[in-house]
Amino acid sequence: MTTTITKFAHLQIPLEDVLNATNNFHDDNIIGRGGFGPAYKGQLQRSGKLIKIAARRLDRTHGEGHVEFWTEISALSDLKHTNLVSIIGFCNEKDEKIIITTYAANGSLQEHLNNPNLTWTQRLRISVGVARALSYLHYDERRGYGVIHRNVNSSTILLDENWEAKLSGFEISIKQAVNRMDQITLSEPIGTIGYMDPEIGKTKGVTCKSDIYAFGVVLFEILCGRRAYIKNDANRLLATLVMHHYEMETLPDIIQPDLKNQISKYQISVRSLRIYSETAYSCLKEERSHRPHMLNIVSELEKALENALKFQPRPENFVRLFWLFCFSLCL
Structure with a gap:
């Protein structure tokens, strides 16, 4: 020591x-x-x-x-x-x-899951930020080793003054050779209820895909505006709830209400929402081999963000329309 x-x-x-x-x-x-x-x-x-x-x-x-x-x-x-x-x-x-x-001025993501002022674009930026952090942990070859975080959840994702995501909580992380990140590392089932990879019980260990499962839960927390685990709720586990609704094609029923209103009002994010939800769902596949690679997750979430930004009303357009309107009144 x-x-x-x-x-x-x-x-x-x-x-x-x-x-x-x-x-x-x-x-x-x-x-x-x-x-x-x-x-x-x-x-x-x-x-x-x-x-x-x-x-x-x-x-x-x-x-x-x-x-x-x-x-x-x-x-x-x-x-x-x-x-x-x-x-x-x-x-x-x-x-x-x-x-x-x-210091993270805006606290943890968990505190803002149901924040009506947190826009779809902001939620996407947070998701992309965490995905990039996990990609760096898992596969940055310049470092010579990968890191399995094992504690990805909405309380370990902090938000700075610009709402930029900062992943924290490395106290139970594991270092692993980059070429062994997909191989099982023996581990006790340590983590937070609601985010734990169901395969841990079967394999008695974790892989980088365990982080991906937890991240999938976080993505749905962001979309649905609720925590991964609610102790006395009939639908205690969010993962089980979203899997059911996704497969029944009723996912809009459980999207955070203010977020659903944004999507409906501006008609800007239907494709963005589809890419996002497909990606989140794929992270929750029970078999690890069926879950996507972290680099693919980053790519898909970046597409979802780009799509949302493409159709986002711009302030300068509002100004231009306002003056055109005023000019028309003078004619």
């Missing part, structure tokens, strides 16, 4: 600095709670600049999380992508284990 600490020494941040940044972990600064522990917003002085941060503080109640802590630091210190959260540093002092990352 001494070797590990030495390797990441440049990322260490004194506890005193973290306490000052978060106002001694004041409850008013809590921005989320996850399996790792609570996350706090704050402002940290780095290289002469005051920057906004998120500090995830390991909950040591059960004396666990040591491995997960170093797993996340190891992953984030190597990974650099516009759609991944960036590590600023960590604190490992006085029984405190804290991971400090860039």
